Amino acid sequence: MAVPEKCVKCGKVVPWMVLVGNTTLSVFQIFVGTMAGSKGLIADGIHSGTDVLTTLMVIITVSLSERKSDKQHPWGRGKAEFLGAVFAYALLLYIAIMILFDAGKVLISGNIHPPHAAAFFCAVVAILANYILSAYGLCAGKKLNSPAMIANANENRSDMVASVAVAAGILLANIGFVILDAVAAFLVGLMIGRMALKLGISALRNLIDESLPAEKKALIEKVALQYQEVKGINYLHTRRVGQQAWVDMEIIIDSKHTVKEGHVITREVRAALMRRFSQIKDITITFTCRENPAAAGVGIKPRAAMTLNKQLRPAA
Numbered sequence: 001m002a003v004p005e006k007c008v009k010c011g012k013v014v015p016w017m018v019l020v021g022n023t024t025l026s027v028f029q030i031f032v033g034t035m036a037g038s039k040g041l042i043a044d045g046i047h048s049g050t051d052v053l054t055t056l057m058v059i060i061t062v063s064l065s066e067r068k069s070d071k072q073h074p075w076g077r078g079k080a081e082f083l084g085a086v087f088a089y090a091l092l093l094y095i096a097i098m099i100l101f102d103a104g105k106v107l108i109s110g111n112i113h114p115p116h117a118a119a120f121f122c123a124v125v126a127i128l129a130n131y132i133l134s135a136y137g138l139c140a141g142k143k144l145n146s147p148a149m150i151a152n153a154n155e156n157r158s159d160m161v162a163s164v165a166v167a168a169g170i171l172l173a174n175i176g177f178v179i180l181d182a183v184a185a186f187l188v189g190l191m192i193g194r195m196a197l198k199l200g201i202s203a204l205r206n207l208i209d210e211s212l213p214a215e216k217k218a219l220i221e222k223v224a225l226q227y228q229e230v231k232g233i234n235y236l237h238t239r240r241v242g243q244q245a246w247v248d249m250e251i252i253i254d255s256k257h258t259v260k261e262g263h264v265i266t267r268e269v270r271a272a273l274m275r276r277f278s279q280i281k282d283i284t285i286t287f288t289c290r291e292n293p294a295a296a297g298v299g300i301k302p303r304a305a306m307t308l309n310k311q312l313r314p315a316a
Helices: 005-036 039-065 079-109 118-144 147-173 180-207 214-224 259-276
Strands: 232-241 244-254 280-290
Touching (some): 005 039, 005 118, 005 147, 039 079, 039 118, 039 147, 039 180, 079 147, 079 180, 118 147, 147 180, 214 232, 214 244, 244 259
Antiparallel strands (some): 232 244
8 A cells, every 4th residue: 555645744754853852852851960960861861862863864864765766776775774773773772881881880889869859850751752752753654664763763762761760760769769860870771772782683684685574475475366367476585675675476377378378467466566565666576387287297387487577666
């Protein structure tokens, strides 16, 4: 199915909205955290600050990936999004290590004072802001199948969870458990590091041509097998390039069909898949023939193959 126009427009606005939101939130958290003496809130503000850099990365890489294919880039520039995601998560991992080091130093020294109560209200504002930013980002990223947008939205979601931990630490520190503000900062660092490693590895896998998820491959096979002339799928290879995917498959048809008929069948299957899946940029389909069951017991016999290279676009 084609992506609704309103989702495309939203996808262009969301990165800028997230950029402004994270910039404002980061400055607000670091300022209040410094004035209130809250290590947890400062760590959370730094985390929001990294989101500013990663959002800029999203704006740049999505712009690159949307450029049309040319002679120098016949497969497009979609992998710019995965490269940007790897950069974002590497940066987050570095920030996580710095936060852990700083919080650990405070915990070891024992020089801890409870933060001002204003830090708690700032943390609550951060929770609400990150929830709104992550919700918009995930919606746009999933609709457009953008790994960079989804990566950025996941960072805002992790910020929200971190802000919950910070708010709890500040509140408990003000009722007698003074160490918990620094503990909250340490937990923020751990959460950032865990997310950076997990999603960074996923982005690296896509850089080396990871295939589509099994459920999406199953849907592609289901559409192809809806044609009575298609008796099976010999193989189905897919690879992701940014927001889009390339597909290479071989279908099985009866040997009673001529090469010309096989050409028509593959063309019809290809057109149906391109209409059904807006994520697919291009498909190469070949066919092999299966002998009639009444024949001499031969299972699958290659008879003819034809590659369809004509570029077709998904139906609107």
